[in-house]
Amino acid sequence: MQVSLDGKIIGKFMDIPESKGSGEFFYNVAFGENAHYKHQGWLSGRTTTDDNFTHYKKPELDEQAPEVPAGDFVAEPTGNKYYISIDTSGKLGWAKNTLQYGDTTAEVLEVLTEKVSNAYKAFLREKNISYVIAGKDSLDMELLLQKLNDLFQMDLVMLGGGGVLNWSFIQAGLCDEVSVVIAPAADASATSPSLFDTKEGLTDDTPVSFTLKNVETKEDSTVWLTYDVNNKETNS
Ligand SMILES: NC(=O)c1ccc[n+]([C@@H]2O[C@H](COP(=O)([O-])OP(=O)(O)OC[C@H]3O[C@@H](n4cnc5c(N)ncnc54)[C@H](OP(=O)(O)O)[C@@H]3O)[C@@H](O)[C@H]2O)c1
Known part of the structure; x- marks a missing residue:
């Protein structure tokens, strides 16, 4: 997932030039010719x-x-x-x-x-x-x-969002790894969905913890974080 600095997955932050590099990096990690994830x-x-x-x-x-x-x-x-x-x-x-x-x-x-x-x-x-x-x-x-x-x-399948879908699989213990490309931008929209979102009748706000696997920083201030999801052995 590509996110803003405040964890939003859609919004005006994506349209400014400073987010271009993170958008391209995200696409290459997930879909490019030499993609990291071969889903x-x-x-x-x-x-x-x-x-x-x-x-x-x-x-x-x-x-x-x-x-x-x-x-x-x-x-x-x-x-x-x-x-x-x-x-x-x-x-x-x-x-x-x-x-x-x-x-x-x-x-x-x-x-x-x-x-x-x-x-x-x-x-x-x-x-x-x-x-x-x-x-x-x-x-x-x-x-x-x-x-x-x-x-x-x-x-190998990738959880491609949005936040409601992502959280439903994570809360069920069915996601192995979280991979987040953070754009060096934000727009503080109060209505945009987040990387993870609850939905009534589907999920709740019971917390899940993550263990950092890797951090990569780019010259344009993009950050790529990968995490293990800690509930996967107990629930799956
Ligand atoms: N930045 C990124 O990398 C990125 C990636 C993907 C998406 N996005 C953006 O994310 C936004 C949408 O996110 P969102 O969180 O609002 O919605 P979403 O997760 O895309 O969709 C939620 C809907 O999917 C169905 N659903 C999801 N999980 C389900 C489950 N476990 N069981 C049954 N149904 C399930 C339900 O559909 P019904 O309502 O039909 O029941 C639910 O209302 C879009 O604007 C999109 O462009 C951004």
């Missing part, structure tokens, strides 16, 4: 997807669509990374099955629960968008990780 996919919360890719467009659903086969749907793999989209109610209005982030092309992989309608699953199949069902009414994070491994051969 096969990155998880994103529904708000992050709507803010950046689907722009709150409603899916066009055919309520009369024939019943789709039960279970998960795995489209033919293309060798690209997966954009693993947490969308437990089936809200996202995807236009196609790939997206572009910088020079990274990714396959969309929707994460649903059993409460998602037949019409939404038919909509995804029609667009050849893979989906997995992980949980009855709410996300079963462990089952999701198991399915990513079993069905998509993923052994």
Whole structure:
């Protein structure tokens, strides 16, 4: 995650020239040609997807669509990374099955629960968008990780934000490492989401501690911090 000095993950701080270097450094660490993290996919919360890719467009659903086969749907793999989209109610209005982030092309992989309608699953199949069902009414994070491994051969996935998604996996003890690129900038917005955020009904403010693994400083005052997450052995 790229953050401001005050731990915010979006906002005007990103637009000033002094943040450019940290933005590029962040992209290279996570997605560049010689990326530090060689993940096969990155998880994103529904708000992050709507803010950046689907722009709150409603899916066009055919309520009369024939019943789709039960279970998960795995489209033919293309060798690209997966954009693993947490969308437990089936809200996202995807236009196609790939997206572009910088020079990274990714396959969309929707994460649903059993409460998602037949019409939404038919909509995804029609667009050849893979989906997995992980949980009855709410996300079963462990089952999701198991399915990513079993069905998509993923052994390293990145938590790509936002703060609500990040905290849900961390609080569940399912995150090994936190990696933060701090921009030498802030805008003090009181409404921007933070690196970690609670959400009622999903997470709470029970603290978690971290052990520093590495610090790297850059000439432009960017700082890259990596931490072990200390609750992972006890909860996972
Ligand atoms: N600086 C960076 O590196 C960076 C990286 C990524 C994102 N961002 C920014 O972060 C902002 C959004 O962050 P955010 O914290 O507000 O939202 P978020 O984490 O992107 O999305 C939250 C939503 O995702 C779903 N969700 C997440 N975890 C879930 C779980 N464990 N179980 C079930 N559903 C889950 C829920 O969707 P429903 O509401 O549908 O239930 C929840 O309301 C965006 O503006 C984005 O651009 C910044």
